Amino acid sequence: MEQLKQRIRKDGQVRNGDVLKVDSFLNHQMDIGLLDEIGAEFQRLFADENITKILTIEASGIAIACMAARHFHVPVVFAKKAKSLNLDGELYTSKVHSFTYDRDYDITVSKKFIQPDDRILIIDDFMANGKAMDGLIDICHQAHAQVVGIGICIEKGFQGGGDRLRKKGYRLESLAIVESMEPGHIVFR
Numbered sequence: 302m303e304q305l306k307q308r309i310r311k312d313g314q315v316r317n318g319d320v321l322k323v324d325s326f327l328n329h330q331m332d333i334g335l336l337d338e339i340g341a342e343f344q345r346l347f348a349d350e351n352i353t354k355i356l357t358i359e360a361s362g363i364a365i366a367c368m369a370a371r372h373f374h375v376p377v378v379f380a381k382k383a384k385s386l387n388l389d390g391e392l393y394t395s396k397v398h399s400f401t402y403d404r405d406y407d408i409t410v411s412k413k414f415i416q417p418d419d420r421i422l423i424i425d426d427f428m429a430n431g432k433a434m435d436g437l438i439d440i441c442h443q444a445h446a447q448v449v450g451i452g453i454c455i456e457k458g459f460q461g462g463g464d465r466l467r468k469k470g471y472r473l474e475s476l477a478i479v480e481s482m483e484p485g486h487i488v489f490r
């Protein structure tokens with residue numbers, strides 16, 4: 302998606318440890334006009350998939366999933382990372398290692414929100430090693446729901462998570478794939 306790539310070139314900052322900071326427009330301060338275009342692009346890409354639900358993971362995926370849902374007209378469910386007294390009933394859980402926080406945590410989704418007949422589109426802001434995605438896919442499998450697509454805003458191609466999931470047969474569409482990056486120079490696939 303050219304508009305997203307241009308914005309990454311203009312406002313993205315490359316940090317040590319393979320981190321691309323896009324917090325001025327994507328995952329801290331958010332440019333809602335751009336997020337709306339991103340949502341529309343996901344809808345164009347997955348228009349034929351009869352999506353019934355969008356699944357994402359807190360925190361950064363939520364805004365993007367919601368903007369996409371405005372175009373698909375389906376509910377959004379997000380996996381929770383924090384344990385909450387508010388979570389009742391039966392839960393699906395999976396373990397995820399966070400790239401940016403460098404720690405493991407359990408993610409949970411209430412069983413009542415994913416059904417075996419759901420056709421799930423999983424959306425997130427970043428794909429790095431694919432650990433968050435592995436956890437979300439695991440939860441869909443536990444629920445016997447079908448993962449019909451994965452939509453990612455920015456994939457860091459050099460970390461391999463995206464290609465690993467494509468090899469497994471998932472339909473993964475990333476709007477921008479960073480092949481390599483260093484301060485002041487970002488190369489897209």
Ligand SMILES: O=P(O)(O)OC[C@H]1O[C@H](OP(=O)(O)OP(=O)(O)O)[C@H](O)[C@@H]1O
Binds near residue numbers: 426
């Ligand atoms: O492909 P991976 O290696 O799993 O990395 C991608 C994940 O990392 C980030 O989440 P983070 O743990 O930073 O949490 P946040 O959304 O709360 O910032 C991002 O939002 C993805 O969910």
Ligand SMILES: O=c1[nH]c(=O)c2nc[nH]c2[nH]1
Binds near residue numbers: 320321400429
């Ligand atoms: O803002 C972010 N920048 C990154 O490079 C990254 N990798 C995973 N998650 C990420 N979030």
